[in-house]
Amino acid sequence: MQFTASKQPENCLLGPESDSQRTLYPYVTGTSVVALKYKDGVLMAADMGGSYGSTLRYKSVERMKPIGKHSLLGASGEISDFQEILKYLDELILYDNMWDDGNSLGPKEVHNYLTRVMYNRRNKFNPLWNSLVLGGVKKGEKYLGTVSMIGVNFEDNHVATGFGNHLARPILRQEWHENLSFEDGVKLLEKCMRVLLYRDRSAINKLQIAKITEEGMTISQPYSLKTYWEFSAFENPTQGAVGSW
Amino acid sequence: MTVCLTAFFPCMNRIQLGQSATSKVAANLIRLLSYNNKTMLETGLIVGGWDKYEGGKIYAIPLGGTLIEQPFAIGGSGSSYLYGFFDQAWKEGMTKDEAEQLVVKAVSLAIARDGASGGVVRTVIINSEGVARNFYPGDKLQLWHEELEPQNSLLDLLNSSSPEPMNI
Numbered sequence: 001m002q003f004t005a006s007k008q009p010e011n012c013l014l015g016p017e018s019d020s021q022r023t024l025y026p027y028v029t030g031t032s033v034v035a036l037k038y039k040d041g042v043l044m045a046a047d048m049g050g051s052y053g054s055t056l057r058y059k060s061v062e063r064m065k066p067i068g069k070h071s072l073l074g075a076s077g078e079i080s081d082f083q084e085i086l087k088y089l090d091e092l093i094l095y096d097n098m099w100d101d102g103n104s105l106g107p108k109e110v111h112n113y114l115t116r117v118m119y120n121r122r123n124k125f126n127p128l129w130n131s132l133v134l135g136g137v138k139k140g141e142k143y144l145g146t147v148s149m150i151g152v153n154f155e156d157n158h159v160a161t162g163f164g165n166h167l168a169r170p171i172l173r174q175e176w177h178e179n180l181s182f183e184d185g186v187k188l189l190e191k192c193m194r195v196l197l198y199r200d201r202s203a204i205n206k207l208q209i210a211k212i213t214e215e216g217m218t219i220s221q222p223y224s225l226k227t228y229w230e231f232s233a234f235e236n237p238t239q240g241a242v243g244s245w
Numbered sequence: 246m247t248v249c250l251t252a253f254f255p256c257m258n259r260i261q262l263g264q265s266a267t268s269k270v271a272a273n274l275i276r277l278l279s280y281n282n283k284t285m286l287e288t289g290l291i292v293g294g295w296d297k298y299e300g301g302k303i304y305a306i307p308l309g310g311t312l313i314e315q316p317f318a319i320g321g322s323g324s325s326y327l328y329g330f331f332d333q334a335w336k337e338g339m340t341k342d343e344a345e346q347l348v349v350k351a352v353s354l355a356i357a358r359d360g361a362s363g364g365v366v367r368t369v370i371i372n373s374e375g376v377a378r379n380f381y382p383g384d385k386l387q388l389w390h391e392e393l394e395p396q397n398s399l400l401d402l403l404n405s406s407s408p409e410p411m412n413i
Contacts, residue, residue: 024284050311050313052307083311
């Protein structure tokens with residue numbers, strides 16, 4: 001096998017390759033996070049899988065974590081980078097608490113901080129390989145935003161990462177409305193998560209739903225969704241296909 | 246290199262805090278080596294230890310530097326063949342001997358199928374009493390599918406008193 005050093009073209013603006021560290025690819029990854037605003041705050045759902053390529057390697061990964069008093073962060077992508085982000089946020093919240101001035105960082109501020117971190121890393125070609133969802137409530141105002149690994153950020157009434165963008169958001173666009181009750185919100189999220197379970201190969205059937213309101217934040221115990229497979233076309237796949245088996 | 250630096254951390258802990266590092270602290274420090282050098286290192290680690298606060302703990306540190314606490318962990322090239330095995334065979338609340346037999350069996354199964362595994366099985370048991378090491382030579386391990394009892398020579402088979410049935 002011939003090994004050739006990577007060659008940059010003459011007119012390249014990149015510096016010497018040897019002295020820069022860059023994350024090239026993720027290893028242990030989490031799949032979609034889906035979230036929506038409802039009457040009392042924000043609901044967020046994510047499964048507990050940590051995939052290693054096509055292997056469903058870790059099945060108890062908590063991909064949603066509370067941040068301070070008012071926010072909830074969900075992440076998809078490289079888990080080690082998510083753990084690092086949690087460390088950064090821990091420092092940020094600690095610093096904020098040390099002021100002891102009665103103020104506390106709200107979801108909008110945390111989202112802004114994350115956006116800056118993600119975008120700056122992207123500019124150095126060493127991204128944190130995550131798509132983040134940040135939700136929360138502060139002083140009665142509900143907030144739900146998202147940031148990607150290249151720094152694209154926005155807020156909306158419902159957001160999703162990864163496959164969730166393609167499979168869950170269309171459902172949410174149809175069925176989300178202002179002032180959803182907790183029960184309706186959970187059912188809607190479960191509808192999205194079920195579709196993802198059927199169609200996303202990295203999804204596993206073990207998920208948590210987190211709720212954040214003015215009062216505080218709770219994450220549900222891990223649980224599994226029922227699925228339906230008894231279609232006649234599955235039980236008799238060759239019916240109508242003469243000669244097939 | 247990771248291993249060399251790993252020996253340094255508990256010493257620092259002892260100097261600064263007056264006692265050995267807890268398994269969680271050791272795992273978190275080791276994880277930094279993996280995470281901060283993720284483009285250059287290609288090593289999957291498992292950190293296991295015992296401390297008086299949390300008892301026995303296992304931390305897996307796969308490629309990339311994720312840290313994940315687990316009741317059991319597997320890794321390495323032969324581990325591909327063990328995912329199904331552990332899904333079935335691992336149970337909560339095993340005794341020390343049950344657990345040791347399980348890991349020996351697991352490594353033995355990996356050796357059977359993984360070209361990059363072989364030779365001997367070495368175990369380390371870490372608990373409140375300390376660290377105990379055991380050694381299992383490869384030829385003393387249980388035989389699996391399509392594996393045969395080792396013989397000294399064909400001649401022994403030919404000369405044995407009762408005719409050996411043909412191995413088809």
